[in-house]
Amino acid sequence: MNEQQQTLWDFMRQQSDKLWEQTIQHIGLTFISLFIAVLIGLPLGIFITRRKQFSGAILGIAGVLQTIPSIALLGFMIPVLGIGAKPAIAALLLYALLPIIRNTYTGIIGVDAAVKEAAVAMGMSKWQVLVKVELPLAMPVIFAGIRTATVITVGVATLASYIAAGGLGEFIFGGISLNNTNMILAGAIPAALLAILFDFLLSRLQKLNIQKLKTAAATLPLLLILLSSFYFLPDAYGTKLKAGFTPEFMGRQDGNVGLQSKYGLKIHTVVISDAVMYKAAYEKQLDVISGYSTDGRLKAYGLVILDDDKHIFPPYYAALIIREDALKKFPELEKTLNLLSGKINDSIMTALNYKTDYLHQSPERVAKDFLVSNKLWKPEQSGSDGMVRIGSKIFGEQYILANIYSMLIKGYTNYGVATKTGLGGTKICFDALTNNQIDFYPEYTGTGLLAILHPSPKTIDSLTPSPDATYNYVRDEFKKKYNIKWLKPIGFNNSYALMMRRSQAKELNIKTILNLKRYLESR
Amino acid sequence: MIKVEHLSKHFGKIKAVDGISFQVQEHENLILLGTSGCGKTTTLKMINRLIEPSAGKIAIDGKNIFDQSPEVLRRGIGYVLQNNGLFPHYTVAENISVVPQLLKWDKKRTEKRVEELLEKLHLSKDCLHVYPNELSGGQQQRVGLARALVADPPVLLMDEPFGALDNVTRAKIHVEFKALDELKRKTIIMVTHDVQEAFELGDRICLMDKGKIVQCGTPSELLFNPHNNFVKGFLAHQRLQLEFKTIRLRDIWKWLPPQLSKGGAFDLSWDVILWDVLEQFKFNASETVNITNKENKEEKSASFEQLMSAFYQYKKQEAHE
Numbered sequence: 105m106n107e108q109q110q111t112l113w114d115f116m117r118q119q120s121d122k123l124w125e126q127t128i129q130h131i132g133l134t135f136i137s138l139f140i141a142v143l144i145g146l147p148l149g150i151f152i153t154r155r156k157q158f159s160g161a162i163l164g165i166a167g168v169l170q171t172i173p174s175i176a177l178l179g180f181m182i183p184v185l186g187i188g189a190k191p192a193i194a195a196l197l198l199y200a201l202l203p204i205i206r207n208t209y210t211g212i213i214g215v216d217a218a219v220k221e222a223a224v225a226m227g228m229s230k231w232q233v234l235v236k237v238e239l240p241l242a243m244p245v246i247f248a249g250i251r252t253a254t255v256i257t258v259g260v261a262t263l264a265s266y267i268a269a270g271g272l273g274e275f276i277f278g279g280i281s282l283n284n285t286n287m288i289l290a291g292a293i294p295a296a297l298l299a300i301l302f303d304f305l306l307s308r309l310q311k312l313n314i315q316k317l318k319t320a321a322a323t324l325p326l327l328l329i330l331l332s333s334f335y336f337l338p339d340a341y342g343t344k345l346k347a348g349f350t351p352e353f354m355g356r357q358d359g360n361v362g363l364q365s366k367y368g369l370k371i372h373t374v375v376i377s378d379a380v381m382y383k384a385a386y387e388k389q390l391d392v393i394s395g396y397s398t399d400g401r402l403k404a405y406g407l408v409i410l411d412d413d414k415h416i417f418p419p420y421y422a423a424l425i426i427r428e429d430a431l432k433k434f435p436e437l438e439k440t441l442n443l444l445s446g447k448i449n450d451s452i453m454t455a456l457n458y459k460t461d462y463l464h465q466s467p468e469r470v471a472k473d474f475l476v477s478n479k480l481w482k483p484e485q486s487g488s489d490g491m492v493r494i495g496s497k498i499f500g501e502q503y504i505l506a507n508i509y510s511m512l513i514k515g516y517t518n519y520g521v522a523t524k525t526g527l528g529g530t531k532i533c534f535d536a537l538t539n540n541q542i543d544f545y546p547e548y549t550g551t552g553l554l555a556i557l558h559p560s561p562k563t564i565d566s567l568t569p570s571p572d573a574t575y576n577y578v579r580d581e582f583k584k585k586y587n588i589k590w591l592k593p594i595g596f597n598n599s600y601a602l603m604m605r606r607s608q609a610k611e612l613n614i615k616t617i618l619n620l621k622r623y624l625e626s627r
Numbered sequence: 628m629i630k631v632e633h634l635s636k637h638f639g640k641i642k643a644v645d646g647i648s649f650q651v652q653e654h655e656n657l658i659l660l661g662t663s664g665c666g667k668t669t670t671l672k673m674i675n676r677l678i679e680p681s682a683g684k685i686a687i688d689g690k691n692i693f694d695q696s697p698e699v700l701r702r703g704i705g706y707v708l709q710n711n712g713l714f715p716h717y718t719v720a721e722n723i724s725v726v727p728q729l730l731k732w733d734k735k736r737t738e739k740r741v742e743e744l745l746e747k748l749h750l751s752k753d754c755l756h757v758y759p760n761e762l763s764g765g766q767q768q769r770v771g772l773a774r775a776l777v778a779d780p781p782v783l784l785m786d787e788p789f790g791a792l793d794n795v796t797r798a799k800i801h802v803e804f805k806a807l808d809e810l811k812r813k814t815i816i817m818v819t820h821d822v823q824e825a826f827e828l829g830d831r832i833c834l835m836d837k838g839k840i841v842q843c844g845t846p847s848e849l850l851f852n853p854h855n856n857f858v859k860g861f862l863a864h865q866r867l868q869l870e871f872k873t874i875r876l877r878d879i880w881k882w883l884p885p886q887l888s889k890g891g892a893f894d895l896s897w898d899v900i901l902w903d904v905l906e907q908f909k910f911n912a913s914e915t916v917n918i919t920n921k922e923n924k925e926e927k928s929a930s931f932e933q934l935m936s937a938f939y940q941y942k943k944q945e946a947h948e
C-alpha cells in the first residue's frame with residue numbers, strides 16, 4: 105500500500121507539468137461553462153416565474169437534457185460545434201442549466217408573498233422588486249443550485265477529454281485504457297478534490313448572512329470570469345497540423361512516447377476518444393490521428409496510413425492460436441483453417457470491417473459474401489464428428505473471423521461448430537483457451553508478445569522492427585510455455601498507425617512519418 | 628378625501644366586492660369591518676391598485692387614481708400589511724427607509740426622519756440595525772407602521788395592523804395609536820374584523836358582508852340605529868361594552884342629577900366615555916364623581932347608580948327616535 109502511494113506520488117511529480125495543465129484546464133472548463141450557465145439559467149429562471157405557463161416546458165427540457173448520457177451529448181455536439189473546447193463547454197453548460205434554472209425558479213417563487221406585496225405596495229417597480237427583494241431573498245436557494253451545478257460540472261468535465269477539450273479526464277481515461285492505476289488516480293484524486301473544494305467554498309458563501317451575501321453575490325461573477333480565464337492560459341504553441349491521439353496512445357511506449365523519443369515528432373496534440381477521432385479527422389478538425397490499421401472507418405472517412413519508417417509500432421499480425429491437443433482431436437482442422445492464410449490483407453480486412461461497422465451488415469453475411477466471392481464457400485456437411493469450439497474477442501473484426509472459420513469448418517469437414525464470441529479482452533480469451541473452454545481464437549502477434557509473454561524491453565526492441573521475427577518468437581514461446589500453436593498468419597496487420605486524410609496527405613506529399621516530421625519542421 | 632363609487636371586483640364567479648360606494652373625509656379614520664372573506668382586503672388593495680377593480684371609480688382628492696402610474700400612486704399612500712410584510716433581509720432602518728429611497732431623499736433627511744419616527748413609536752435606537760426577525764411581534768408592527776408613515780403620505784391604508792397581537796399589547800398600541808400626532812393629519816382606511824377595535828379607533832365604520840356595505844356610519848349610529856338585523860346581530864354579543872365605549876358623559880348629561888355637594892372623588896370632563904368612568908369605580912363603587920360641562924362650566928356629580936340610571940334613560944330615548 106505504502107509503495108503504491110509512493111509511486112502515485114512519484115507519478116504525479118514526474119507528470120507535474122501535465123497534471124498542472126490538466127487541472128487548470130479542468131477548472132477553466134468548469135467555470136466557463138458554469139458562468140455561461142448562470143448567464144442563461146438565471147434570466148430563464150426569472151422568466152418562468154413571470155410566465156408560469158412556460159415553466160413546465162422549460163424545466164422539462166432542462167430535465168431531459170440532464171438525463172442524456174454525457175458521452176452521447178458530447179457526440180451530438182460534434183457535428184455542430186466540432187471538437188475541442190466549444191462542444192465541451194456547450195455540453196457542460198447544458199448539464200449545469202437544470203439546477204440553476206430550477207433553483208432560481210423555486211427560490212423566487214418561495215419568497216413570502218406578503219413581502220413581495222409589501223414591496224409592490226411601497227411603490228417599487230417590477231425591476232426594483234426583483235433586484236431589491238426577490239433576488240436577495242432567493243439568493244440562498246439560487247446559490248444551492250449553483251453549488252449543485254458546480255459539482256456536476258466538475259464531474260462531467262472529465263469527459264471533455266473525449267473530444268479534445270483537455271482536463272483531468274486525460275489521465276483518468278488514459279489510465280483506464282492503459283490499466284495504469286497511478287495514472288487514473290492522478291486524474292481522479294485532483295478531480296474529486298476540486299469538487300469537494302468548490303462545494304465547500306460555495307457552501308461557505310451560502311451560509312453568509314444575507315447582508316454579506318449581497319457583496320458575495322456581486323463578487324461571484326468576477327470570480328467566475330477569473331477562474332474561466334484559466335482555460336485560455338495554456339494552448340500556447342501551435343503547429344501547422346493538429347494531431348488527436350487516444351488517451352491510451354498518449355501513454356504507450358509504442359505510441360506517442362515512441363513518436364517523441366524515436367522520431368522526435370513535435371506536433372500540437374490533443375487527447376480525444378477513439379469513438380470520435382476518425383470522424384474529427386474526416387471533418388478536418390484534426391489532421392493526424394492514431395488509429396488501428398484495419399479499422400473500417402479508415403475506408404469510411406477516406407484516411408491513409410503513414411508508413412512507420414522506424415518501426416516503432418510493433419506488428420500485430422493476426423493468426424489463429426490453437427491448442428495442440430485440439431489439433432490431434434480434430435485431424436482435419438489445421439488444413440481447413442489454413443485455407444484462409446494469406447487471403448486477407450490489410451485493405452481487405454478494412455473493407456470487411458467497413459461493411460459491419462458502417463454498412464451495419466451482420467458478421468454472418470459479411471463472412472459468407474467473402475467466402476463466396478473467393479470461391480471458398482461450400483454448403484454445410486453433417487457435422488456429426490464432434491464439436492469444435494471457436495472463441496473471439498469483443499470487437500467486429502473478430503466476429504467476422506469467427507464466422508468465416510465456422511463456415512469453413514462446416515463446409516469442409518464433418519465437425520460441428522460452437523462459437524463463443526464476445527469473450528472480452530485478451531486475458532479472458534487466452535484463459536478460456538488454456539482452460540480448454542475453447543479450441544482456438546484469432547490473436548495478434550504484438551498482443552501475444554506484449555500482453556501475454558511480457559519479454560524484456562531489450563527483446564521487444566530487437567523483435568518489433570521485423571514482423572517475421574516477432575511471429576517466430578511468439579510461435580516458439582507459445583509452443584514451449586503453453587503447448588499452443590500459432591497457425592500461419594491470416595495476412596493482415598492490425599497495429600497502431602498514424603493516419604491522415606488522403607487528400608491532405610497527397611497535397612502535402614506526406615507518405616511516411618518522417619515525411620510528416622519534415623513537413624512540420626519546414627517553414 | 629377618498630371617494631369610492633360602485634366599486635366591484637369579481638374573481639371568476641366570486642363577487643369579492645360587489646358595487647360598493649363610500650367616502651372618507653380628510654383626516655378621518657374609516658374602519659372597514661366585517662367577517663372573514665367579506666371583501667375588506669380586496670377593497671383596500673384596490674385603493675392602491677394592488678388589485679385592479681372589475682368596475683367602479685376611485686378618486687383621491689378629486690383625482691382619478693387610474694390616471695396615475697401605479698408606482699407613483701403607491702409612493703403617496705402608506706400601506707400597512709395584514710402580517711406586517713417587513714423585508715427580512717433589510718435592517719429596521721433599511722426597512723423604514725425604503726420609500727424615501729424610492730423617492731430619492733438625501734441620506735441625512737432619511738436618517739433624521741427615521742430617528743424621529745422611532746422615537747414617536749417608542750422603539751429604541753438599538754433596533755435600527757437589527758433584522759425584523761429579532762424583534763417581537765409588537766415591535767415589528769410598529770416598524771411596519773413607521774415604514775408606512777415615513778414619507779408622511781396624506782393617505783394611510785391599514786390591513787388588520789394589530790391582528791397578530793395579544794390583547795394586552797394590542798390595548799397598549801391602541802392607546803399609543805390614538806395619541807400619535809402624525810395620524811391626526813391623515814386620511815385613514817383601516818381594516819379589522821375586531822368590533823372592539825373598530826369602535827375604539829374609528830370615526831366612522833363601514834360594516835361589510837359578502838362584498839357589500841351593510842351600513843356605514845359613526846359608532847353610535849351603528850349601535851343605536853342599526854339598519855337591519857345583520858348589523859344588530861353583528862354587534863349583539865358585545866353590545867353593552869360597546870355602548871359604554873361609545874356613550875360620553877355629555878350624552879347622558881341631562882339625566883344626571885344637579886350637584887348637591889362638591890365632594891366627589893374625581894373630577895371628569897364631560898367628553899369622557901362611560902367605559903373610562905366605570906374604570907374609576909373599579910375600586911370603590913360607593914364614590915361619587917364630579918363632572919364639568921365644558922360649555923357653561925356647570926358642574927354635576929353622580930354615584931355609580933345614578934350614572935347607570937342616566938345611561939338607561941338615554942338608551943330608551945335613542946331607541947324611540
Ligand SMILES: Nc1ncnc2c1ncn2[C@@H]1O[C@H](COP(=O)(O)OP(=O)(O)OP(=O)(O)O)[C@@H](O)[C@H]1O
Pocket residue numbers: 638641642643661662663664665666667668669670820
Ligand atoms: N386572488 C384571488 N382569487 C380568487 N379569489 C379571491 C382572491 N382574493 C380574494 N378572493 C376571494 O374574495 C373574497 C374576499 O377576500 P378578502 O381577502 O377581501 O377577504 P377579507 O375580508 O380581507 O377576509 P379576512 O378577514 O379573512 O382577511 C374571499 O371569498 C376570497 O376567497
Ligand SMILES: [Mg+2]
Pocket residue numbers: 667668669709786
Ligand atoms: Mg383580509
